[in-house]
Amino acid sequence: MRFSANLGFLWTDRPLPDAIRAAAAAGFDAVECHWPYDTPAPDVARALAETGLPMLGLNTRRGAPGENGLLALKGREEEARAAIDEALAYAAQIGAGCVHAMAGFATGPEAEATFLANLRYAADAAAPQGITILIEPLNHYDAPGYFLTTTTQAARLIDSLGAPNLKLMFDCYHVQIMEGDLTRRLERMLPKIGHIQFASVPDRGPPDTGEVNFTHVFATIERLGWTGPLGAEYRPTAHTDDSLGWLTTLR
Known part of the structure; x- marks a missing residue:
């Protein structure tokens, strides 16, 4: 089992390049991030x-x-597509394989049509670069009003577009x-999954706590044959280095 450190939550007390080095020193197999744009690619x-770690993706x-994304916001298409272009360009410069296309706070048929149109734009732009576009359902406690909330909804959108890199x-x-x-849903959704992340529930802490x-x-x-690194996207309760006992026990 291989693991990726999500540097949007881990080692946030240091610049992104140093966080990458810390993840390598801790024994992670890959890294991923949220919004790296303030750091030169x-x-x-x-x-x-330097570390030999791959960067799996960014948002x-x-x-x-x-706000929490732009792609489902009617009337904001120009901004949304500029954000897509920016993310793809940055991903290409650092060799990241995925871009998480954030939907934003919206509801209804117009939001869905807008999201689909922007996802088509993103998938078409990403395909020649070999980049996968990811969409992520968010829960309604952490992100109330977010457009995408369930894997069932996400699967329907993926099927409706039919883009192989979505x-x-x-x-x-x-x-x-x-x-x-979780396990039955992983089994059903596996053909549509591009990346898997984890954190404890309900507090979003390390995975060796919670329900x-x-x-x-x-x-x-x-057992399902997944071979990609799993993304550790949790909030440490103290210093990141003090939260990594699970990396040995769960590996």
């Missing part, structure tokens, strides 16, 4: 080359303060809160 690329920008970001934390039944038995979940993922 060549600096990130150098840290990745499109959230938008204005208080996949589901299956975050065990969000899925457990919204839908539960989910990640020993069982990880064993199921391995």
Whole structure:
């Protein structure tokens, strides 16, 4: 079992290149991030080359303060597509294989049509670069009003577009809160999944706490034949280095 450190939550007390180095020193197999745009891409690329870690993915920008993505917001298509272009360009510079296209706060048929149109744009733009576009359902406690909330909704959108490089970001934390039944849902959704993340439920802490038995979940993922690194997207209760006991016990 291989693991990726999500540097949007881990080692946030240091610049992104140094966080990459810390993840390598801790024994992670890959890294991923949220919004790296304030760090010059060549600096990130150098840290990745130095450590040998791949960068799995990054997010499109959230938008204005208080927003959580742009792709489902009718009337904001120009901004949304600029955010897509920016994310793809940055991903290409650092060799990231995925871009998480953030939907934003919206509801209804117009939001869905807008999201689909922007996802088509993103998938078409990403395909020549070999980049996968990910969509991620978020739970309604952490992100009330977010457009995408369940794996069922995400799967329907993926099927409706039919783009081979559009996949589901299956975050065990969000899925457990919204839908539960993690292992059966992983089995059903596996062909549509592009990346898997995890954190404890309900506090989004390290995976060796909380209500989910990640020993069982990880064993199921391995049994299903998943070979990609699993993304540790949790909030440490103290310093990141003090929260990593699970990396040995759950590996």
